[in-house]
Amino acid sequence: MRIAFATQDQQRVDAHFGWAKHLAVYEITPEGYGFVQDHGFGDDLAEDGNEDKLAPKLEAIKDCAIVYVAAIGGSAAARVVASSIHPVKVSAPEPILDILDRLQGVLRGTPPPWLRKALMKDQPRTVDFDSDDEVKP
Numbered sequence: 001m002r003i004a005f006a007t008q009d010q011q012r013v014d015a016h017f018g019w020a021k022h023l024a025v026y027e028i029t030p031e032g033y034g035f036v037q038d039h040g041f042g043d044d045l046a047e048d049g050n051e052d053k054l055a056p057k058l059e060a061i062k063d064c065a066i067v068y069v070a071a072i073g074g075s076a077a078a079r080v081v082a083s084s085i086h087p088v089k090v091s092a093p094e095p096i097l098d099i100l101d102r103l104q105g106v107l108r109g110t111p112p113p114w115l116r117k118a119l120m121k122d123q124p125r126t127v128d129f130d131s132d133d134e135v136k137p
Contacts, residue, residue, distance in 0.1 A: 001119055002027055002036065003103070004061040004085075005096045006069040010038060014093035017072040017080070018053055023060050026100060030107040033100045058083055065118035068099060086118045 005013050006020035015021065023039040039060035041053075054076055061067055066086045070093065080087045090099075106115065 001029070001066075002061075002064040003100070004064040004067040005099070006067065006072075007096065012093045012095050013068045013070060013090045013099065015070055017057065017067065017069045017076050017087070020057070020069075023057060023067070024096060025061065025064060026096070028100060028104060028107065030104065033104060054079055061085060066115075068096075086114060 003026050005024045005026070006015040006017050007013060007022045007024055008015045008020065010022050010024055021041055023041075025036040025039065026033050027036050039057075041056065058079060062083060062085075064085055066088055067080060068088045068090060070090060072080070072087050072089065077087055106112075107119075111119065
């Protein structure tokens with residue numbers, strides 16, 4: 001599963017989604033995690049009220065299941081969720097590696113429902129119309 005982090009310093013989740021200079025992407029499994037790519041954005045994307053700044057950011061994280069942010073506006077949150085990405089707000093700047101360590105521990109156990117749903121992103125689902133339950137392929 002891929003996770004994105006809104007960051008100014010590429011070390012901590014310390015940025016508002018729309019104003020983030022970087023979106024750092026990591027791949028995580030219960031066995032480990034690794035850096036995938038840093039998407040850098042210019043200062044022109046920091047202008048408040050500029051909805052066009054969201055399009056390149058959404059494109060950059062389209063294959064991510066979760067994005068960690070310091071803050072996110074309502075419009076951006078709606079667009080992130082519509083892209084099947086779960087936004088997670090941190091209450092204070094937090095090191096990316098600490099979040100990854102914690103998340104990896106959760107993946108080894110029993111993830112909460114929202115995380116199980118995020119893990120299923122981009123996996124095909126089939127529905128048995130004779131039952132109320134979803135059936136995995």
